[in-house]
Amino acid sequence: MRLSRRTTAVAITGAAVFALAASGCSANTAGGEDGDITLTVATFNDFGYTDELFAAYEKEHPGITIKHNKAATSDDARANYFTKLGAGSGLADIEAVEIDWFAELLQYSDKLTDLTSDEVKGRWLDWKEKAATDSDGRLIAYGTDIGPEAICYRSDLFAAAGLPTDRAEVETLLTGDWDKYFSVGQQFTDASDSAWFDASGAMMQGILNQEEETLESKDGEVIATTNPVIKDAYEKVLDVSPDLSAHFVQWSDDWNAGFANGAFATMLCPSWMLGIIEGNAPEVTGWDVANVFPNGGGNWGGSYLTVPAQGSHPKEAQELAAWLTAPEQQLKAFVKTGNFPSQVEIQDSEELTSVIRPYFNDAPTGEIFSDRATAVTVAPFKSAKYFPVMSTLQDAITRVDVDKTQTADESWKQFESDVKALG
16 A cells, blocks of 8 residues: 555644544454454553554454553663563563664564564665664564654744744754854853753764764674763763753653753754653743754664564564554654654655644644655664663763763763673
8 A cells, every 4th residue: 555645734733643544454354363352562652652543453453452551761661671571471462662772682583573574575764674684584673763853942932042933044043063053052041041952961862873883883892981982972062061951861850841841942853752842841832843953964763663472462463563663654653743754655755744743833844854864874883782881871971960979070980880890
């Protein structure tokens, strides 16, 4: 089934979900041999999978009931996944995985169902599918979204500080490298009581997402403490943080509240962040999004759906995972949350590029993030130790910028020790 090329204008209002395309290409019954079955789906944050979406699948597949479990964060999902994978039981029939710890899971691909199927061949961007293929050529996950980055900003705070508010003018204002972004930030904070950005840890992530080798080399060696790219980024971020940072840890209660109370004026904004901003500040009218990113482009995040082999219904789970990651369903997820599809067929469709988001001052988010996706030129190498080393690096930033318990030099020395302790 192919998406039509008709022109559509899709507007999002609150949490409403609009029927943008046919919900599937097949209505085959997926009931188990023993009669009615329940499939559990475990995700985190917000994948855009609504009760209405699951109900549509249940209607098309008599005998199937879907139970959705949603963890608060990717970290929570990771801890649950590895604990129950090691125990040999307790995982959902479908488990979501975030890209930063996917390589860690790839070590245990023998414990996952091979999802290779002619039905999904060629569905995803090449690099997305390649990353989900193990050394034996088994496709162990279906891609959901990717995270092309723009800049989200509070136009009301910009206006109060004398900065332009029109998104095209903001794009011009911020076009350039990281030094340009930070220099505009200094201009803003000189005229405002709000911070320029939300979290120094996010800045670190954004800078490193533009480098090919960061925490690990391609031969598998951990280079985080010796790679000058890491130390330079660490020093750059912490040098500007006293004046520009809101001093939050992302996903904390203070960070969540900051979207609504004007604590910060800008943030690095992967497409999936749109739903988080709107969810945390539904009454705020000032948020907008500019088609620009420091130093060009970057991708932050993106996820997969896996089918653990320990499940009781792997065949039915694979069918549901294939349906959830089909272009039609991922388009609906983008409309709801901003999760930008990794499916090739959607990315040049008018159904996607014509999406607008009223909350962000009618921003043409489909067009903006399509442009941002084409601006991504580098995908950081991530192997099994990427996630724990990145967590250790984020802790080092937090000790200086948020907790203020150590100087930058002291925290870096602890980072070196902590990385060494990881083995």
